[in-house]
Each structure stands twice: as C-alpha cells, then as structure tokens.
Amino acid sequence: MRPRPISALVVANIKRQTRDRVGLFFMVVMPFVTIMFVGLAMGGADDKIPVAVVAQDSDPTARAVLEQLEKSPSLEVRRADSADEVRTDVRRGTVAAGLVMTPGSTEFDLVLTQTSGSGMAARSEIDVAIGKVSAVQEATRAAEKAGATPQLAEQYVAEAQAEGGAVAVRNSGGDDGTPSGFAYTAPANLLLFTFINSMAVAAALVESRRIGMVRRTLAGPVSKGVVLLGEGLSRLLVAAAQAVMIIIVSSLMFGVSWGDPLGVGIIVGLFCLVATGAAMLVGALVNNPQQAPAIGPPLGIVLGMLGGCLWPKEVAGEVLATVGYAFPHAWAMDGLLALTRPGTGIGAVWQEAAVLAGMAALSLGVAVVVFRRRALQAA
Incomplete structure (x- = not known):
C-alpha cells in the first residue's frame, strides 16, 4: 500500500x-x-464541595454536626445567617447544598437541587455527619439508662469511639468515590x-x-x-x-x-x-x-x-x-x-x-x- x-x-x-x-x-x-x-x-480544582450551614453554637447537637462537617475532606463549610440565605445561595449555585439546624429540634432542613451531582455528593457527606452524631447521642442515652451518670456515659462513649477508630475499612475493588x-x-x-x-x-x-x-x-x-x-x-x-x-x-x-x-x-x-x-x-x-x-x-x-x-x-x-x-x-x-x-x-x-x-x-x-x-x- x-x-x-x-x-x-x-x-x-x-x-x-x-x-x-x-x-x-x-x-x-x-x-x-x-x-x-x-x-x-x-467544586473547582480543589474538589471541595461548598455547603452552607445555619447553626447556633449554643445548641450541642448543631455544634456536634457542624464539627463533623468541618472534618470532612470533601466539604467546604460556609456559615449562613438564615434559611432564606441558604436557599438563595443554593438557587444561585454558589453552594451545592445547605443545612438549616433549628436550635432544640432534631429535624434539620436540607436544601439542594436534585439534578446537581455535587449536591447529591454533599448530601451523602451530610448524612454521614448526622449519622455519626446521632450514633453518639444514642449510645450516650443507652449508657445513662443503664445507670451511668451523664459524665460517665460521655466517658464510655468517648472510649468506645477511640477503640472504634482503630478499625479501618479497605476498599478492595469497589468505587473509591467519584x-x-x-x-x-x-x-x-x-x-x-x-x-x-x-x-x-x-x-x-x-x-x-x-x-x-x-x-x-x-x-x-x-x-x-x-x-x-x-x-x-x-x-x-x-x-x-x-x-x-x-x-x-x-x-x-x-x-x-x-x-x-x-x-x-x-x-x-x-x-x-x-x-x-x-x-x-x-x-x-x-x-x-x-x-x-x-x-x-x-x-x-x-x-x-x-x-x-x-x-x-x-x-x-x-x-x-x-x-x-x-x-x-x-x-x-x-x-x-x-x-x-x-x-x-x-x-x-x-x-x-x-x-x-x-x-x-x-x-x-x-x-x-x-x-x-x-x-x-x-x-
């Protein structure tokens, strides 16, 4: 040829x-x-997903959830003053999702666009953070019902968390995250x-x-x-x-x-x-x-x-x-x-x-x- x-x-x-x-x-x-x-x-080059959070530092549950969110390597947590501000930011696309935590309430409002891939990823991280806080609270209440004082119950839960932190999950062929x-x-x-x-x-x-x-x-x-x-x-x-x-x-x-x-x-x-x-x-x-x-x-x-x-x-x-x-x-x-x-x-x-x-x-x-x-x- x-x-x-x-x-x-x-x-x-x-x-x-x-x-x-x-x-x-x-x-x-x-x-x-x-x-x-x-x-x-x-999310740009750093791969961190921006989320807006309304939380009162005086509320222990909100403070605990906020701490868990800030520990996430995938999220950039931004504090907001009101639920309206969160909804506006989500609608404009400046944040992928928003979480509104009312003081004294155990039901939080999640704001996101269902068609947004980054919004769905943010929701997953938020669910994980809330799940961790909920697990700690449930364990603390169980210890108190068993007769432990609040201080001792908190100590037991902290010790259990420290021991659980030694357990690691290794991915052996599954998805590591998109x-x-x-x-x-x-x-x-x-x-x-x-x-x-x-x-x-x-x-x-x-x-x-x-x-x-x-x-x-x-x-x-x-x-x-x-x-x-x-x-x-x-x-x-x-x-x-x-x-x-x-x-x-x-x-x-x-x-x-x-x-x-x-x-x-x-x-x-x-x-x-x-x-x-x-x-x-x-x-x-x-x-x-x-x-x-x-x-x-x-x-x-x-x-x-x-x-x-x-x-x-x-x-x-x-x-x-x-x-x-x-x-x-x-x-x-x-x-x-x-x-x-x-x-x-x-x-x-x-x-x-x-x-x-x-x-x-x-x-x-x-x-x-x-x-x-x-x-x-x-x-």
Whole structure:
C-alpha cells in the first residue's frame, strides 16, 4: 500500500478541516470553556464541595454536626445567617447544598437541587455527619439508662469511639468515590467533544463524495483500500488531536491529573477508534453535507448524557445508567475516572479497555462495509 496517496488524502482532508472556523471554535475553544464553567460549578480544582450551614453554637447537637462537617475532606463549610440565605445561595449555585439546624429540634432542613451531582455528593457527606452524631447521642442515652451518670456515659462513649477508630475499612475493588470539579469535567468533555466533533467532521467526507474527490482519486492509480485508509486515518487524527489537546491543556490550565499514561492512552485511543468508525459510517450513509452536523452532535450529546459526560450517572437513575453501558461513553468514562485514583494502572481498567476494543472493532467493521458499498462503489 503506497504511503504517498494516503498522506495526500490525509493532508487534503486536514486542510479542509482547518478552513472551517466554526468547527475549529468547537474543537479548540468550546471544550475548555465548558470544562472551566462546569468544573467550577462542581467544586473547582480543589474538589471541595461548598455547603452552607445555619447553626447556633449554643445548641450541642448543631455544634456536634457542624464539627463533623468541618472534618470532612470533601466539604467546604460556609456559615449562613438564615434559611432564606441558604436557599438563595443554593438557587444561585454558589453552594451545592445547605443545612438549616433549628436550635432544640432534631429535624434539620436540607436544601439542594436534585439534578446537581455535587449536591447529591454533599448530601451523602451530610448524612454521614448526622449519622455519626446521632450514633453518639444514642449510645450516650443507652449508657445513662443503664445507670451511668451523664459524665460517665460521655466517658464510655468517648472510649468506645477511640477503640472504634482503630478499625479501618479497605476498599478492595469497589468505587473509591467519584471525583468532582475539573477532575470530573475534563475526562467527561474529552469524550463528549471528541465524539461530537468526529461526527461533525463526517460532513467533510460527504462533501468529498459530492464534489467528486473520491471519484477523481480512484481514477488514478489508487486502490479503494488506499482511499478507505486515507479517509479513516484523517478522521482518526482529528479525534486524536482533539483528545490530546484536552489532556495537555487541562493539565496545564486546571491542574488535572489524568493518572497512568499507558492506561489513559489505551482508553482514549480505543474511544477515538470508536468515534472514527461512527464518523465514517455517518459520512457514508448521508447524502448531504448539512445532514451530518444535524445528526452527529445531537447523537453525541444523548450518548454523553447516558454515559455520564454531562452529569454523574447516579443522577440519571439506575435504569438510564444501565442503558448507558450499551454505548462506549459509559465504559470510557468509568475507565478514565478509575485511572485518576492514585496507584491505579491499566490492570484496573482491563474490562473497560476490552469492551471498548470490541466496540471499536464493530464500529470500524460496519463503517468499512457501508463505506465500500455506498461511497466507493458509487464512485
């Protein structure tokens, strides 16, 4: 197979793509604008989720809950003066959630937006803090009923807590927690924009067919396999360039740690192959250059929603989260998020890589068959 015709096709396609200013905006600028604003809304670079709390220091229960919340490494606790202030801050998005503790009451008001991933994460931390305080109070009351004085009951509970602190739970393969802030939005938008822009540039393939570029190429001493490889390599380079640019810029601008380079390279590379196959398939099926941008990006957004690229899959519910695993975004997202955890390598994401490899083979295989029948035979 001759390298010169292939490189000529690749160069011609890349030049045509760089002349599309709207396309360049969505490839070069839009991903980082999205990462910045959504990342800030989810907690920013420090991954701490802001929560507003109304509490009176004179109330022992409220004070104990507040102390537990301030100990959480995932929360940034902000004191508020009133319930109205908390609701306003949650509505504006300046905090992910709010907790209003009325003095003397054992029922607290939790304020959050149900569709917010950071709000749901904050609720989990708040539930843990309240649970710890409630457990201490229940243990203290039980000791007093058994005949201990309040002071002695408090001492017994403190001793029990100290002994319980020696017990640790080690995660042996489960989820260590979903990252937030830029650590979440950078991988999410890498997958989202790599797929969307790959589907959008399928319009260039349709345009090549419309203006007869494919037909003129085949008129020369060039085989159909060379044309197929050149067109596929062009789409793969666009997808890879989009992904590499997001990885580099997000690391420099937002301090995102992507994890094991080999693991990230394999997951991202396989996803780019899936996106390439999808772009080739759309480019072969549609007959008008305007149809590709009308079909590809909406499809990419829907798959991104199902795969957790727009919000954590937990927010979408169990049914939609399960449906998402029928598509590559969910598997790639799981793999990239797993690799952000310290000490995680390619061995921890072999299942995601295997599924993506199968999807890439299927996507490219179908695209090759359809492209040969519709684009090459018609030429």
